[in-house]
Amino acid sequence: xxxxxxxxxLARVSGLTLLLALLITAAQAQGVQGNPSTEFRSNFSDDxxxxxxxxxxxxxxxxxxxxxxxxxxxxxxxxxxxxxxxxLEEQRDPxxxxxxxxxxxxxxxxxxxxxxxxxxxLEREMTTMIExxxxxxxxxxxxxxxxxxxxxxxxRINRMxxxxx
Numbered sequence: 339x340x341x342x343x344x345x346x347x348l349a350r351v352s353g354l355t356l357l358l359a360l361l362i363t364a365a366q367a368q369g370v371q372g373n374p375s376t377e378f379r380s381n382f383s384d385d386x387x388x389x390x391x392x393x394x395x396x397x398x399x400x401x402x403x404x405x406x407x408x409x410x411x412x413x414x415x416x417x418x419x420x421x422x423x424x425x426l427e428e429q430r431d432p433x434x435x436x437x438x439x440x441x442x443x444x445x446x447x448x449x450x451x452x453x454x455x456x457x458x459x460l461e462r463e464m465t466t467m468i469e470x471x472x473x474x475x476x477x478x479x480x481x482x483x484x485x486x487x488x489x490x491x492x493x494r495i496n497r498m499x500x501x502x503x
Contacts, residue, residue: 426450
């Protein structure tokens with residue numbers, strides 16, 4: 339059964355920011371930097387932008403599913419999201435000391451492993467969805483970054499979303 343989310347066109351585009359962190363990390367790993375001194379490409383064709391909007395709608399649905407799966411993985415290990423994040427902070431900064439016992443740390447590690455596996459699945463499926471819309475991931479990332487930093491591209495995409503492509 340598919341859950342339907344009633345999102346306004348603007349909310350769907352706003353969902354771009356939810357996925358941005360994952361895609362920017364991948365982009366940075368490939369050398370596509372998103373810093374203020376970077377000129378962001380703006381000469382995308384209408385077809386590229388339509389493909390981006392279509393792919394993004396599919397990716398957003400997948401991301402919502404993935405977030406639910408990650409939260410479930412944390413809860414299945416008997417942790418709350420808040421406690422998982424607190425343990426994560428302890429792991430990132432070992433000088434803080436730890437308030438985590440072995441059982442809780444084991445639960446954290448199990449949940450973290452499930453999240454890593456879910457992220458890998460999401461990345462594979464997102465890549466497939468993007469490519470099925472006729473874009474390569476690099477172009478999708480370029481459009482994503484341009485949407486965030488280039489008002490012209492943002493306006494063009496918002497117009498397409500509001501017009502229904």
